[in-house]
Every structure is written in structure tokens, then in C-alpha cells.
Amino acid sequence: MAQGRHFLQIPGPSPVPDRILRAIGMPVLDHRGPDFGKLGHEVLEGCKAVFQTSGPVIIYPGSGTGAWEAAIVNTLSPGDRVLMAETGHFASLWCKMARRWGIEVEFLPGDWRRGAEPERIEAVLAEDRAHAIRAVMVVHNETSTGATSRIADIRKAMDAASHPALLLVDSISGLGSADLRHEEWGIDVTVSCSQKGLMLPPGLGFNAVSQKAIAASRESRMPRSYWDWNDMLGPNSTGFFPYTPATNMLYGLREALAMLQEEGLQAVFARHKRLAAAARAAVHSWGLDIQCQDEREHSPVLTAVVMPEGHDADRFRKAVLDSCNMSLGAGLGKVAGRVFRIGHLGEANDLTLMAALAGVEMGLSLCQVPHRKGGLDAASTVLANTVPS
Amino acid sequence: MAQGRHFLQIPGPSPVPDRILRAIGMPVLDHRGPDFGKLGHEVLEGCKAVFQTSGPVIIYPGSGTGAWEAAIVNTLSPGDRVLMAETGHFASLWCKMARRWGIEVEFLPGDWRRGAEPERIEAVLAEDRAHAIRAVMVVHNETSTGATSRIADIRKAMDAASHPALLLVDSISGLGSADLRHEEWGIDVTVSCSQKGLMLPPGLGFNAVSQKAIAASRESRMPRSYWDWNDMLGPNSTGFFPYTPATNMLYGLREALAMLQEEGLQAVFARHKRLAAAARAAVHSWGLDIQCQDEREHSPVLTAVVMPEGHDADRFRKAVLDSCNMSLGAGLGKVAGRVFRIGHLGEANDLTLMAALAGVEMGLSLCQVPHRKGGLDAASTVLANTVPS
Amino acid sequence: MAQGRHFLQIPGPSPVPDRILRAIGMPVLDHRGPDFGKLGHEVLEGCKAVFQTSGPVIIYPGSGTGAWEAAIVNTLSPGDRVLMAETGHFASLWCKMARRWGIEVEFLPGDWRRGAEPERIEAVLAEDRAHAIRAVMVVHNETSTGATSRIADIRKAMDAASHPALLLVDSISGLGSADLRHEEWGIDVTVSCSQKGLMLPPGLGFNAVSQKAIAASRESRMPRSYWDWNDMLGPNSTGFFPYTPATNMLYGLREALAMLQEEGLQAVFARHKRLAAAARAAVHSWGLDIQCQDEREHSPVLTAVVMPEGHDADRFRKAVLDSCNMSLGAGLGKVAGRVFRIGHLGEANDLTLMAALAGVEMGLSLCQVPHRKGGLDAASTVLANTVPS
């Protein structure tokens, strides 16, 4: 049934470019030898540009979930209070993880249709005169909803409240597709991973860290070993790692960093914004609803679409997979079965997006989901009108 | 500019599936060792199913052009007369090649908008009471026009004329996408190559040969060595070759044959017919003209589209390449600049076709080529209405 | 300088076979889709044969170091007492990690020239009438010394002492090259990773777990999330994972498991024993000393060689790398600069070993390390005399 090229249009893992797959498939090397030192140095330095930081970026063999854990265990201590915002499924999971580590989380409730609200964060922080809140933890691009929190505004809110909390940001799906300025926005830890905007397979987790975060790690009383930043920072300074790194993934990372640099980060961000606008034009044309409801927060990474009442999103996704050989993202957690997600992150371009939208439209027809025609025309018109010069 | 996945939508080379690329990238082996014998046997046998023959298929390191030459130099002698039909650019090139080899070609003129006409062939053969015509040479799927000649009807025409000429068929772009029945249709030599329906890179040429063709090769007085069938047939019987074969391409061929068998040849043919119907629906919707004008002869392999007067097809193709990272086929020979070609052969599926059509539509807008909207809807409707069960 | 094929003769990462590299380089897939479920199921089941267990094997995106941590945080609680044996550098590192997690380690001192001593373990356990010792933690194949601890005898020692402690075994470099019988030897947690006997790049960690270990995990009071077995076991039962797995590494693992099965585990173990015997014959012939001094404990995975006094092992290794394009393993920790290690694990065969030994011999000459000639002859004689039928 599933013939020909598979269209992987989930919001991560994103399709891995051929250049990167070939790089990953090269023979493994001695992780203690001089060639490795060069590779290690190159990727550790190269990552800084993508995170838009001059400080260290720590690379773990692991998943984004591991990088979440690393951010927690390096900066916090049991019993610490933190402020989080319920932007969706992944914010909820990170909150749950923090609680498992003994953190007391104030979890601002949300409707999963917008990003974290700077005003509410400011209000809570302003109340916290004792500065008991050790950290604000926010998901930059909520992969379950397609809402991108305004981190710069959250930074401003924290500053307005003159609050010294750390700012920990999950940009797992944002990094490399949506603008994320670690340093300019005063982020203390940016958590990310390999299989989204970095266009790699899953297998690497990242923590970009500020000096303030490193200082906090020296105070932290969490037991830790694998994720310990300080164990990493020493060997990293010469391009090496305290334990065996995922060497072949680092080959891929070197290639990915080269690709992002060749295109230029600003061009990468503009491309994803443009694709997202085209995707939304199609969805509007079909008469369907978009999960994210704040115009300022539509994600350049993915578009989550609300299924009309009475239609099951997972049945629809299965029909698309079977008939069009395309994977769409499932609704997760509270919106399971009610939402499907179209990924347009990573190496996405005009025609992969148009293919994805064509598959969605065919699926709507096959499943007799009520919709208007014209989505493809709407999207292609947006794209044709905005071809970069 | 050209970012993300390239869409190779020319009518060959067609995109090579990842499975095949990985097979081709395996280490080379000893072409005289026992493992090679197994590989050789497997591909030489496996090819028979794709050509729909029980007789031998000869595999050359070379291009389709080489396989054309092989068909000529093995079966004909200087001064021989043959009958050909001017179906388009490739028929013209094959004719030119035959003439360079001293063959006297009667070249039935054509308008490049249809296949070879069985009636005219029958008429010429019926006139040839002396049976001076040694061979009828026809292009099965004319890659320059998107017209597929009706080989079964040509066979009938030859039989009706009770003419003993050999039937030499170029199915370079037809094989593996369009139905081609070497044995049932009484073809004596089917010429093909690797980079079309077989989904491989260029580098292999094929001759499927009948017993009558082999007998003719024993009479042929053409000088030849590299292309000599008889040098091949001996070693081939044990899986080996008289000179070093293109081993890594044979790895790929083994994988390609497995893929065609997994899907089933009939399903493969049906898939391409369906994609071609969708492509034509889009073109009609746009109000553009299709180069092939005989309903019975629309190619399942490619669709050639006529540019409206005053618009240059090559300028259009360049705009599509620059803006959408998609390659379309150029008009060739007599229709250079006036036609562009959309390939939907090989591993094409619904979404690669929809992507291709989206790229065409965007290009039409960008180049301000007059057209109606709705092509994508028309194509996706055809596809949605004909999803195979 | 470094021309041609690199010989990676460190005791891990070991060279990755071409089949596996090609598998890893295939496009990524949806880790929540039906195809992934099949892959997940296949590798989770397939691992059991290699660990020689009928119980679950947990697969982490991470390194062997992470799998060490997982074994600790799932089974132990802060303040727990454990018994370890100082077999070498890696035993020391694991001990250090346990202490960081608040474990009280009794670390039986060792001279790094033999495996863990069952008799001493039995004596300590027999003393521990109160059964305060929660676990015995032993390194199966000490990668820093080339001594393989006799786990079956350690199990017997524990049984002889009628002690209920858990048995946690690091078989990071042993698994897949040296015999390791998780179930028969009554191991509770076997820790391993991808880049040694499994012939994969680094990036996966493993815990094979007994029912007793799972029961212990329910009692453990360690904070944990990423490494939590119970989070894994649920989704694993249907082939899925609680967070994004390292999909492309799992492709490689599937291929590796197939290769081990094709050769047969017993044949794999016999092969490595035979290669190790040949390596030792060469070392003896050169008149050099082998680090491991117990005949029963020579590792089938690597051979660590003691440099003669006054000669620096790292200078020697650099000369070999520069002149022969071969990486040898460094002496680590206490034996840094005094030992070099020859890996013959994973896909090693007769000629890769002979190449490695030739490189060592050339390096000894180049660095004017005193040695006798004849090492290559001695090794090739061992191999020629023991060719498997």
C-alpha cells in the first residue's frame, strides 16, 4: 500500500536531508583521538550560532526529554519552587518531570490554544517578594498545539518584576526553525534536541547555558552524574567529552550546522514563517479551525488543526497514511483524537508543504470530513506571492 | 536559493528510492568470485519478469543509447533496410544512429503528437513483397512527447502483413512504468536502461532478445565487440560477464527488482496510469494543451505540456527550478522551448505528483502564463476518487 | 599522512559493518506510527537473545555511562550499601558514580591485572549477616585492562553466602563478544551499550533486568525520570517508547541483531576467543607483558599490553596512528602512558587482527621499543591452526 516516498510531516522527527544521512553513515572514529577533538570543537562552537549565544552549549547522547532533565537537575534543588505555564502537552510533561524531582511547580493553567502569557508571569513574580521562585520554565514552541510563546516578552516581564529567577526555556521544536535568541533574551538554559530544526535523527539533547545557570549548578543539591554540566565543561573545552559521545550523530550535526549557515539563520526563520502562513491559508480555506488562537503566536514549525465535531483525527491520520503514505502528527493529551498536526519544520520547502496539504485535502475527502475546496490554491497563492528574491 | 528537497520531475532519470541508493553504496565485490555469481544470476533472471519474457536479457555497463546501438549492431548488417516511425525526438535520434551504422531507414514522418501508427506500418510492410525490410524499429514510450505507441497493435499489423521483419522496440522510458510485454507482443529486441522505471541511476543498458533476434545476430555482418550478445550469453548462463560489469549498479538492480515484485507489476502499471490521469486533469483545468493528442496513447510515464504562444518553456522551467527547487523536462528537438514535460515515472506517488503540479502552478503564476486556477483541485479529486483499495 | 582505510582497533567504539552503517543512514520514521511499532517490537525482543534472557531489555538513547546510572537509580536508594571490586578504570568510574548518588560503596581494592575475585566477594557477603549490602556491582569485561571477571563464579559465591544482594553487572564491552548469560548467571541488571560487541556507533544504552530488579525498582527512593524502567516497560510492551527513541540507531540495532543471529552467538564467542589467543601469541613472541595476569580471565574483547619501562605508550600510539593510520586504545587512569590496548571485538576477523598486530609491530620498530621479531608469525600460526571448519 505505502508505495514511493514517505512524507514525514509530523512536527518532529523531521525529514533528515540526504547530506546529513550520508554524514551519519560514515565509519565511526576514536572518540579520544585527535580527529575527534577537531570534530568536537567544531560542533561545540558551531552550535553557539544556532542558539544565538556566546556561552557554552552542552551536547548529550540522549533525547530532548533527557535535556529537560539536565536543565532541572543542574539548576534546581529538591523543594525549590518554579513557575510554569500550561501551554500544552509538553509543558505538562515537563511539569510532571519537575515534580518527580521534588520541585514545587506553580503551573499556570492554560487552554492549550496560546503561548505562555507574559502578563500573568509578571503578576506572579511581582507577588513573589521573597523571591522564592527559583525559575520560570516555559516551552518556546509548544509542539502539541502550534503556539509559540513570546520569550522576549517573558524576559521583559521578569525584568519588569525585577525578579532574579532563572529562565529555563524548552525550545525542543523551536530551535533552528523559529527565532530563538538565547543570549539576547536572557535565557539561562535553552533545552533542545536533534530531530527538529536541526534536521538530524533523534539521539542528541542540548542545553545552552548562561553563566548564571552555571553558577546555580554549583549550588544545586540534586544528585546527578550523567547530566552534570561541570563534568562536561572541562573536557568540552578541548573538544572532548567525559564519556563516549554519539559520534555519528556529531558528524550529522556538523553537516546540519553547515547547512544552516549556508542558508543563513534569518533566511531559515523567514522560510518557516512563510510556509506556516501558507499552511494556515489552506486550513482557513477548507473552513477548518486552527488550534492556536493568538495571531502573535502561530508557530512557524507546525500547524495544529482542529477536526470538526464528530470526526476522529486519528482515523483521519490513518487514512492519510494508508492512501498517501504521509505521516501527520497526532493530537496529544487533552486534544487526543481532536487535533492533527502538520509539521513544516527543518528542511521543509514549498513543494513538501504543498504535498503535505494535498495529502490532508485528499484525506478530508476520503474521510468525508466537511470542508470547502480551494485550500491548495490558497496555499500556493500565498507561496507564489511571497517567493524570496 | 534551492533549499530543501529537490523534486526531480523530469521523465528520467527518475528519483532513486533510498533503498536502492543504499544498495548501490555498498562496497564493491570481486566480479569473478562466487558471491558475484549469485548476484549475476539473480539479476539476470529477475529482469525477465520486468520485460515479461522467458528469454535472455542482456545487461550492459552503458546508457540507453548504448543499448540502442547494441540492438542495431547485433541484428542488422550494413545496407539493411528498416522501417521506423517519427514519433518524436528519440525516434529521430535512433534513426540517425541507424543511418550512421549504414542502415537504410524508411522514416515515416510524424507530427510528434501521437505514437507510431499501426495502419501505416502495415501498409508499408504489405508493399514490401520482397521482404527487403529487415526490421521495424519503434519507440514504445516517446519520452519527448508523452505518447505511448501501441506495440501490440503494431505486432498485429506486422502479422497482418505476414512480414518476417524483426520488431525492435525502444522501451527506454516505458519499461517498469508502462506495460511492456516482450514475449506476448512478439518483440525481438526490447531496448531499455536503468534510470527510468527501474528507478536506478543511469549506467546500465538492456537488450531483451528473442530467439529470432539471436539467430539474426549470427547472420549480422556488423563489426562489434563490446555489444556482442554472443559474448554475453555464454558467461551469463552462470551469472558472470565477459568483462567487468557495473557491480554496484547491479546491487541496485537487485533491490529495484525486489521492489517491483513486492508491489506487483500490474499494480505498478495501474499506479502510473492513475497518476497520469491526474496530471492531465490538472493540465486541462489550467486550460493548457497536452502534446499527445491521441486518447489511446497518453503516456503513464510523463505528461508533455504545450506552452501558450509567446511564452518560453525554458524560461518557465528555470523559474520553477529557482523558486520551487523542482526540475521539469525540457522540450527537445522540434519542440524545444515550446513544451515542458512532467515526469511521473518510477517511484512516483500521489504526493510527489501533487507537489510537482503545485510547482507547475506556482511557476505559471510567477511567469504570468495565462491559465485558470483549479488544477490542483482537479488532480487531487482524480486521485481521491481512485484510491486503490 | 593518514591515507587509506583507518584501522579502528580500540576496544570500542568498534568498527561498524557496512550493512549497519547503511541501515542507520535510512530516512527517519514516525516514532508513533505503525511501522515504528514493528521495529520497536523487533529490537526489544531481539535483544533478549544477545543478553541470553527471557526478561525485558530496556533501551535508552544515551551512552553506557547513562546505562550505569539507570542501573543505580532504579535499584538503589540513597545510603544503600553495595560491594564493588576494583578491577580497573571503569570499575573505579562506576564506583565514583554510585558514590555521587549517595551509595556507600565497599570497594575491594585490586591491582588492575585480574577480574573480580569470587572468593573475596563471598567472604565479604558471608560477613554481612544483616544483609545490609543491597547489591554486588561487578564489571564483566574490564575494558581498561583486558580482564574478564568470572560472573558465573561470582554468582556461585553469592549463592554460597546465601546472600540476597542484587547482582549488577557492567557488560558494556563484553556483550556480543564475550559470553554473558544474564538469566543463567542470575544477573539482576546487565548494563551495556551499542558501540562494542553490538557493532553500532555510540548512542544507545541498555539495561537487561530481572524480575527481582524490577521489584527492587518499586522500592527505590532515588529521584529519577529519564531512566525510569517503569515508564519504559509499559510502552515497550507494544513496541513503543515513552519519549522519542534514537530511531536510526534502532535500524542499526535490528541489522546488528540479524548479523549476530546469522553467525550464531556461540560462533561469535569462539571467534573472539580465537582472535584473542592469536593476539596474546604475538605479544608473547615480542617479549612484551600482558596486563591481565590470570589465565582464566584473558579477555576475548581486547588485549592490553604493558609497555617496557622507559617507553611511553601514548607516544607509541601516536606513532602508530601517524604511520599506519590505526587507532589503538590508550592506557587509562592508573595505567595511563604505561599500557596500550588492542581491540579485537565486534566485527573483527583474522585479517583485521593481523593488520592490527602488523601495525603494532611496525610501531614498536619505529619507536625503538625493545622487542623480538616473530609476533606476526606466531599469531598467524595460531590462526592457521584453528581455522573453524
Next chain:
Amino acid sequence: MAQGRHFLQIPGPSPVPDRILRAIGMPVLDHRGPDFGKLGHEVLEGCKAVFQTSGPVIIYPGSGTGAWEAAIVNTLSPGDRVLMAETGHFASLWCKMARRWGIEVEFLPGDWRRGAEPERIEAVLAEDRAHAIRAVMVVHNETSTGATSRIADIRKAMDAASHPALLLVDSISGLGSADLRHEEWGIDVTVSCSQKGLMLPPGLGFNAVSQKAIAASRESRMPRSYWDWNDMLGPNSTGFFPYTPATNMLYGLREALAMLQEEGLQAVFARHKRLAAAARAAVHSWGLDIQCQDEREHSPVLTAVVMPEGHDADRFRKAVLDSCNMSLGAGLGKVAGRVFRIGHLGEANDLTLMAALAGVEMGLSLCQVPHRKGGLDAASTVLANTVPS
């Protein structure tokens, strides 16, 4: 049986470096598009350095056998006389091919143990006052014997005889491993292929051509089309080809040319000479005979070894393949069963050679072929004494 890495030690195809395999496995591209033009230009220009010529190098999809044919059909006419030297099996095959094309060959008989003799060539040419001999055709590196003809001396012999014959040289296995100076040595056509010193899989044939050869091609009365140089030279000037080139092989060629340039041609030649010297040292040590008997003509590409009377070389090769997973070259033609050949061309380095020699030594033991020990020591001593600085 055949476990682990295969050692392909035949004198071609030679092992393909991983960089090249990955390049070949990249997606195919439009052979008429702008990116192809760049690739075509790059490889057509880049080849010149390897052939050491400033003139054109023509690249065919095909094998070396095809490139032989191309050299004949472009420069000669039916009935032409040429002078060839029977240096071995491949000279005999090329002679046979020339005769099939109606060429009258004077084939100087040889004993297959040396290269072509300049003195004899000079003598024959001096006799030919009428200049009836159109071409001297010589095999540079006779792959069947391991004797390298002294082309510079043959050029001098032709000049000494003041004879205007063309000089056609087969450097199929020489190019890229042995020094071959197309222009300086006044060669008119150098024939070569991809799978030897160029380190690619089989599938490309080459003709480097002089202006005199091109002039001759305009006079030639051979029928030809596929191999016609003049069809090639036009499109080649802009980086394109008259028919579909083997695109993925050209990716590999680009990488191979880069590798040769990185190492430097002179370093490449020196490397192969040094490896060949080590191979001969081993053979002498074993007390075996080398097929080539002229000290000036030992091939840097391969070493052909004479089996002692009463021992079958093919049985020996099979034992080596079965026990050591190494392919050695068979004796061909007159020396079938009596000679085996060790390839040390292409990406060969010290340790691949030592591995190959170890496999030979083990095979000699296994087959009870009388020999002395010490071959490996002898070879490694040569290598250790000649490590390049």
C-alpha cells in the same frame, strides 16, 4: 563462514573508500540542469591532472573494455595495420578485439613475464619504411602479470625510428596508482576505467586523447556512434554529454579526484611503489617466484605470484576466501591456475597490505604449499624502514 570485513585484494575493482561510496549514494540529478553542468565541468577538467594532460579526457558510461573499443573505432579504419606486444592476458584480449574490428595486428610474442620491449618495437617500426603501421598499442600495466611496460622508453623508441604511428596505451589498471604521463610521453590515446586507481566501482571508461588522435578520428572510417569522440567533445565543452551520463559515478569521480589531489599524485605513486616493494619482500621470503621477471617493470599496482609446481592457485585462492574472507586475483589465460595476484592499488595502505600478506601466508599453510616463514616480518620491515616523513 565469511565473517567480518571482506578484504578485496584483487587488482581491480579495488576497494572503494567510504567517502566515495557515500558520494555515489546521493540522489540523482537532472543531467541537463545547471548543477549538472558544474559537476560535468569539474570532473572533465579534474581528470586532466590524473592523466597528466592538458588535452581532453572523454568519459563514457561503460567498462574499460568499452574504452578499448572507443580507442580503436575512433582512430583506426578497417584494414589498418597496428603493432602490439603480447605482455599478457589483457594485451591478448585487446589484440583480439582489434582483429574483430578488422585491424591487422602484428602481435609481438611475449612470455608474460615482462613488459613490452622498446627495442623490439623500435626494430619493427624502423623496418616499416612505408609507415604502414598506423598505431602502436601497448598495455601500460599488464594486470594479468604485474609487469609495467616502460611507456616513456617506447615513446623514445618510436621517436628513434622517426615513425608517425599513433601511440595507444591501455592504462586501465595503471592510472592513478602508477605514474602515467599522457602528454609528456606523447601518448595519443590513454585508455582507462573507474575501478582501479580511481577507486570507484566499475562503470566508467576513459579516453584521454591528443590532438593528433582527434585529427586521426576525423579520418577514421570505422562505423561508430556511441563511442564517437566528436559527439562528446562539443557538449563536454560546457560540462554536458550527448547522452545520459552515469551521474552518480560522476559524483564518485569528483570525490576520487579530490582525494588524489589531497594526497598529491607523486605521493600516491610513491605509496604504491613502497607497498609493492614490501609485497615482493614477502614473496621472496616465502621462497616463491614472482611472475614479472624484469626488475625495471615490477608493477606498483599488483604482485603476481607463481604457485609452486603441483599446487593449484585457484584451490589456494578458494581456501583464502573461505578462511580469511579475502579475494585474491586469479591467474588468467595462459597462467590460469598457476598464478595468483595480490592487488595493492587504489586506496591500499600499509595495514591493508599486511592483512593481505597475512591472508596469503595463512592460505599457504592451510593448503600445505611449501614455503618459508618470515614473509610478514620481511614486508613489515620494508614498510617500517620506509615510512614517509
